[in-house]
Amino acid sequence: MTVEQTSSAQTLNFQAEVKQLLHLMIHSLYSNREIFLRELVSNASDACDKLRFEALENGGLFEDDAELKIRVSFDKAARTLTVADNGIGMNRDEVVTNLGTIAKSGTKEFFGRLTGDQKKDAHLIGQFGVGFYSAFIVADKVTVRTRRAGLAAAEGVKWECAMTGDTAGEYSVEAIDKASRGTEITLHLREDQDDLLATWKLRSIIQKYSDHILQPVVMKKESWDEEKKAQVLTDEDETVNKANALWARAKSEISEEEYAEFYKHVGHDYEAPLAWTHSKAEGRHEYTQLLYVPGHAPFDMWDRQARHGVKLYVRRVFIMDDAEKLMPLYLRFVRGVVDSNDLPLNVSREILQESKDIDLLRAGCTKKVLGMLEDLAENQKDKFATFWKEFGKVLKEGVGEDHSNKEKIAGLLRFASTQADTAEETVSLADYIGRMKDGQDKIYYVTADSFNAARNSPHLEIFRKKGIEVLLLSDRVDEWVVGNLSEFDGKPLASVAKGGLDLGKLEDEAEKAAVEKESGELKDLLDKMKGSLGDKVKEVRVTHRLTDSPACLVADEHDMGMNLARLMKAAGQTMPMSKPILEINPAHPVVLRLKYEDKQFDEWAAVLFDQALLAEGGTLDDPASFVKRINQLMLAMNAG
Ligand SMILES: Nc1ncnc2c1ncn2[C@@H]1O[C@H](COP(=O)(O)OP(=O)(O)OP(=O)(O)O)[C@@H](O)[C@H]1O
Ligand SMILES: [Mg+2]
Numbered sequence: 001m002t003v004e005q006t007s008s009a010q011t012l013n014f015q016a017e018v019k020q021l022l023h024l025m026i027h028s029l030y031s032n033r034e035i036f037l038r039e040l041v042s043n044a045s046d047a048c049d050k051l052r053f054e055a056l057e058n059g060g061l062f063e064d065d066a067e068l069k070i071r072v073s074f075d076k077a078a079r080t081l082t083v084a085d086n087g088i089g090m091n092r093d094e095v096v097t098n099l100g101t102i103a104k105s106g107t108k109e110f111f112g113r114l115t116g117d118q119k120k121d122a123h124l125i126g127q128f129g130v131g132f133y134s135a136f137i138v139a140d141k142v143t144v145r146t147r148r149a150g151l152a153a154a155e156g157v158k159w160e161c162a163m164t165g166d167t168a169g170e171y172s173v174e175a176i177d178k179a180s181r182g183t184e185i186t187l188h189l190r191e192d193q194d195d196l197l198a199t200w201k202l203r204s205i206i207q208k209y210s211d212h213i214l215q216p217v218v219m220k221k222e223s224w225d226e227e228k229k230a231q232v233l234t235d236e237d238e239t240v241n242k243a244n245a246l247w248a249r250a251k252s253e254i255s256e257e258e259y260a261e262f263y264k265h266v267g268h269d270y271e272a273p274l275a276w277t278h279s280k281a282e283g284r285h286e287y288t289q290l291l292y293v294p295g296h297a298p299f300d301m302w303d304r305q306a307r308h309g310v311k312l313y314v315r316r317v318f319i320m321d322d323a324e325k326l327m328p329l330y331l332r333f334v335r336g337v338v339d340s341n342d343l344p345l346n347v348s349r350e351i352l353q354e355s356k357d358i359d360l361l362r363a364g365c366t367k368k369v370l371g372m373l374e375d376l377a378e379n380q381k382d383k384f385a386t387f388w389k390e391f392g393k394v395l396k397e398g399v400g401e402d403h404s405n406k407e408k409i410a411g412l413l414r415f416a417s418t419q420a421d422t423a424e425e426t427v428s429l430a431d432y433i434g435r436m437k438d439g440q441d442k443i444y445y446v447t448a449d450s451f452n453a454a455r456n457s458p459h460l461e462i463f464r465k466k467g468i469e470v471l472l473l474s475d476r477v478d479e480w481v482v483g484n485l486s487e488f489d490g491k492p493l494a495s496v497a498k499g500g501l502d503l504g505k506l507e508d509e510a511e512k513a514a515v516e517k518e519s520g521e522l523k524d525l526l527d528k529m530k531g532s533l534g535d536k537v538k539e540v541r542v543t544h545r546l547t548d549s550p551a552c553l554v555a556d557e558h559d560m561g562m563n564l565a566r567l568m569k570a571a572g573q574t575m576p577m578s579k580p581i582l583e584i585n586p587a588h589p590v591v592l593r594l595k596y597e598d599k600q601f602d603e604w605a606a607v608l609f610d611q612a613l614l615a616e617g618g619t620l621d622d623p624a625s626f627v628k629r630i631n632q633l634m635l636a637m638n639a640g
Helices: 016-028 035-057 091-098 107-113 118-128 131-138 191-196 199-209 256-266 347-355 356-379 381-396 403-412 431-434 449-453 458-466 476-484 510-522 523-536 560-571 589-594 603-614 623-639
Strands: 002-005 012-014 071-074 080-086 139-147 156-162 169-174 182-189 217-225 229-240 275-281 288-292 310-314 317-321 336-338 441-449 470-472 490-493 539-542 549-556 581-584
Touching: 002 131, 002 431, 016 091, 016 107, 016 131, 035 071, 035 080, 035 131, 035 182, 035 199, 035 256, 035 317, 071 199, 091 139, 091 156, 091 169, 107 118, 131 139, 131 182, 182 191, 191 199, 199 217, 199 623, 256 288, 256 336, 275 356, 288 356, 336 356, 356 381, 356 403, 381 458, 381 476, 381 510, 403 431, 431 441, 441 458, 441 476, 458 549, 470 476, 476 560, 510 523, 510 539, 523 581, 523 589, 523 603, 549 603, 589 603, 603 623
Parallel strands: 071 217, 310 336, 441 470, 441 490, 539 581
Antiparallel strands: 002 012, 012 169, 071 080, 080 182, 139 156, 139 182, 156 169, 217 229, 275 288, 288 336, 310 317, 549 581
């Protein structure tokens, strides 16, 4: 990566993604330029939190300067703006990694989704976040001077990058002496940015975006100079933000905007949250929780190692980011803060792993989040629909993961169904039960690997004919849901593709009698087909679940459903494949014809089996033979 190296200064290339991001950002975020300050202050605050945490084990890191703060200053003559903190700082390697690459998870997905359409990309970049690099929206040159806490003054590092127009390809790093620990970021402003060189302007931006930052953000005070007839900077500091823990304040004193801005900081998000819950738990364990549901899924939602989650504080001191311990996995999209009054300050990761207190915290937070979601579902249906679209698949995991809240989670689930017959997931189990037919005692569903396969499944024919609603499940995780949810509100869930068709009271006696009669009449045919198909099927029997199709496959009552079996196989799990049952439609012309077929009986039987497998979403073992047989039969029919 090295391009040029002098005694201590080194010029390095940015990672390709950084170049792309810089270019994109300057163009798409320009109209929202003020956010650069929020980003830099937010980073400075994170750096202070990190120092405080590391100092729990090594008090020496404070170097006699334990008052963490963030300073914003400017120099009108030099046209520079500086954000400085006395937080953790960075060593040389950290500078190169953090300010030369994009290390965050979801980066690949982000770049993969860019379209080149400025509007769309601007929206995406808003979701991805640009952090430090946003400095270049207002600056054409940025200088960072930093020293990691605990290192010698001589181990300071200077990082610098100047842009030409809207592009930058390289930056320099150099060893410097830096007496105070922490990071100082100086922006050399672009030509048209002079309005930022004013106390009132900076103050108003800080108050707008960074009021909730825990550390004080200080600026030099201004006072009126009679001689100069102007405001001049004094040596006195003043704190510009509220600098107290937002979550510790009374709910009634916090505005919606404050909640939203705080979310953007803790959630590392650019967009407003969808909903939040803020409460204090009292009693045996005292803690405050402020938990948010984001407005959109993060790029790394499927990365179970994702870093930003719920932050743990103990009596206002940041302890750690640890989504997994404070939130169950199926709520991993939740962001926010939990502040405990009881845990010891020097709580370590190891202690947390074992701590019963953390289990209680997690149970309490989980209840709150589920309660908030129930409230959305009940009272803010649009928001709930957004939530479902973004996070429904993750929440579904909870049915199997969290037994104590299973019924609650199941109540929040939404499905597609034959009622609307669209892929949109809007039907709750309670809606379904409310629409059940007289005499219906089960919740019927079908699973398949796509919505269309589910919707057109032959197993639905009788249900459609009788007007019985069936849930159409086509997410992978749906198999997990139905595998873990055997009933809801006392009503069992039943797959329409498993076991004998049992419509209970929905079936009339005449139909049952007809099936029995036909089974008797067709006994020879059924035996002959079983003989012809041999090991491929467990049984061949008559059904009246079909109205249009000649045949379908079902799994035996206690066998694994065929869709699930395929998913497991695709995931590399080997297991004994249970054989399906072939059911035939006694009224279908093909079946009727088969009664009199002799010469090509085996071909017909094989084709019926294969097409039933295809219709059900399966794949053929030997597609070429299937095609050959079809052609043969077509030719034979032509000839006959
Ligand atoms: N003032 C600072 N002190 C110490 N480290 C810093 C500072 N500013 C940035 N960094 C380091 O640089 C990294 C990149 O910062 P950047 O703001 O781009 O991303 P981030 O804060 O991790 O995520 P986000 O996109 O949510 O801001 C940080 O993760 C941090 O390690
Ligand atoms: Mg940041």
